Amino acid sequence: MISTSKHITVFEHQAIKLNQEIDGVLFDETRLKALQSYYGENGVPYYSLIHNGVRFNEYVGVIQVGETIIEVLPKADNSLKGSNEKKRWRDILIDMLFAVGIFDIHSPSNSSLKLKSNSILDLYFELFIKEVEYLLHNGLVKQYRKKEGNVTALKGNILFGKHIQQNITHQERFYSRYSTYDVEHNLHSILFKTIKLLKQINTNVELHSRIGALLLHFPEMPEIKVSESTFEKLVFNRKTQSYKKAIDISKLLLLKYHPDVSKGRNNVLALMFDMNKLWEQFVFISIRRHKEKQITITAQTSKYFWKPESGYRSKIRPDIVVNKDKADCVVLDTKWKNLNGYNPSPDDLRQMYVYHEYYNAKRVALIYPGTNTSKSSGIYLDPITSKEIDKECSVISLSVEPKIREWQKNIYETFNNWLTFGNDNVQKNKNASL
Template identity: 25%
Template sequence: MPAFEHTLQLKEFERVSVGPQWDSRTRTVGAGEVAAIERFQAKSGRELIKLGYRSIQGTNWVGTLGVGQRCLEVIPKIDDPAGPLDARRTRENLLWMVSRAGMVPIEPADIARLADPQRPLLAAFLDLYVDHLAREWQRGPIKAYISEEENRTYLRGKLLFPQQQRHNLIQKQRFFTTADEFTMDNPLSRLLKAGLRCCAGQRLSDTVARKARGLLMEFAEVADWEFSSQEADQLQVSRQHSRYELLVNLARLILRSTSPETGGDGRQVYSLMFDMNEVFEKFVAAEMKTALAGTKFAVVSQVAGQSLLTQNGKPRFNLRPDIGVYRGGELVCLVDTKWKRLDMNKSHAGVSQADIYQMYAYGKEYGSALTVLLYPRWGSLPESIAGYVHNYSALADHQKGIEIRTLDVGSLLSLPAHRMEFAASLFRLIPDVAPRSR
């Protein structure tokens, strides 16, 4: 359990009580915080937390949901259910997965620092941003040429005749011109400052806010600017300023995560949450592309082109497997990821009939000899859960049509030995392929 007194940590789908006041010791969320989260979710259109009258429940969204000075920390179920919770390892694996999935701009060297369970994940990201920005800004701020139009008392740059006629018809001693200024006040600097202002204004960590306010003095020449998500995403980082690219991407993430939604009671809501279904899918795709790089195989994410049915000659109910593995343009296998805890004591280990039907449709319509349902592995789950043979004649000669497999996400994924075994397990998904020697 984290030592941060205003943090309440729960696993995916775990319930905690709702009471009049927030109390981390009794694992109680205040009614005021629940009301603020309800407003936030209604506006965002995402159910990050299931809200009830007497309790709330985590979902498959994990990360930090902050409400003023307090926050809910939802962590994924990637530990052994029979063993004790290892909060640091769980955080490290989550961060490794979202980083490899391309969902957060962090370096592997920063993961151990961000995994500290003593503070909210969002606060750790903000702290990382402030420290890295201070270091890079000290090396040299971003300066760029910006075209500025101004009615000057001297002739500089290019004279703008329409504006000159409109503004200076009487004041002949003035010149309306445009000139390039080499300045610190440019769009990239404004974006970095906007991220810094978010860090200074948040209430999750007084230490981070204090450091951010101190660093803001170094940005006195940079204008305050309110960025929409579209404006922030459109900014390009030139090769000249490439050392700031990671910070620019972090600033975008912070602006999306910490833009406060303030309710009538003044509580601000901040969100750094990840859908584990999306994380697992993108993580597996990225790892497969890395593992198979330099081989005769190619990995394609979000395979498209087939549908379940047609209507008046038009495709209906498109089929989009998560991952396709090809060899020389020929489809070798399809992989679909499912973020769900299997249980060998349940019928078919808990694999749903709907998922099997889905994989059957993928194999039939794409003509794939093998389709793989891939689940996360923890505890004593085996790597191979089950294999099934298709009945229809098109694939009758193949030994298996659908396989149920698992990938180990409980071991520390950042360790080299575990990375090698993880890559080898990805090779074993593909028929008649041996892992490369490393």
């Protein structure tokens, strides 16, 4: 029997076919056509179109189509099945997003959020609500703005042309341009527009009353059109810095929302994250959080490696460089995929060889998620003699832990053990090649 619920949960790289039932929800033709329309001619990176269906890529998060929520979760192992597996990976994803600072909020503790077990979309909505409640509690910031119109007491500058035109029989009025100090400015217009959007698209009954309370207490603002440039022009100062997180969420929601202009029923909102980039940030922050003071660590450090006769030079950009420009420099590259006992791809190994050369790295390593934590290594071979040379590439697999703080500590300890003591298996692998 088909449930009245409209929440579908899938994993990255999973496909959904027409008339397939997932979590008691039928993926019907209306939902498929909405995703096909959203995909458009240029495509989107979140999923690919297949025959009578879609296949999700390495992006995770939430896509809302009308009142249907499709939640896409990461997955690096097959340790659990069913609803427990979905809850585990949902919690891991949310914890990773918190760890890298995407959900940095003013609340004294993240534990005050009540919707952690629900979708990322609900969490985003609650974070925004919490931020605006925080702003209202502390008092909305006022700003000066220019205004013009008829006033009964002269202030500012009289606009003589309009004054004569409108007040020839009303000598008690003055048409002038003047400055006023109130809460009507772009920051509040953006927040008010977001509150109204939440009122329209929210499907979580637990949030309805809080959104209604915001609409009741937040001063009504004039309607504005928003684009990337709207947010680029915003300037935050000491008084308005507390608005930054609410505005960031507003930007995400307003710019990622694609209304269905033809029928108005299948609006699409996509809040998706590239799992490769999230994994890279998570590993970087985990190591940086626990590292010793004498160790330096940088992310996305680029170097030029090729110059054409004309045009722009090309760069290489490893994910993480530790102790850059020092004798003990090491380079790490993160990959969000489970090797399942296989060797890394030739492209990944060639890439690490280049990092060896250009960063004069003592050691390099590829870092993957996995079922168990393990370290192995292989030796690069001379291109002419096929003999082993003094360059190796390690493969570090990190088990996924349910408790985020313990997981981050284990990531650092595994890295530090590899960095300090080397790989116990290197000598065993000296006679093997990758």
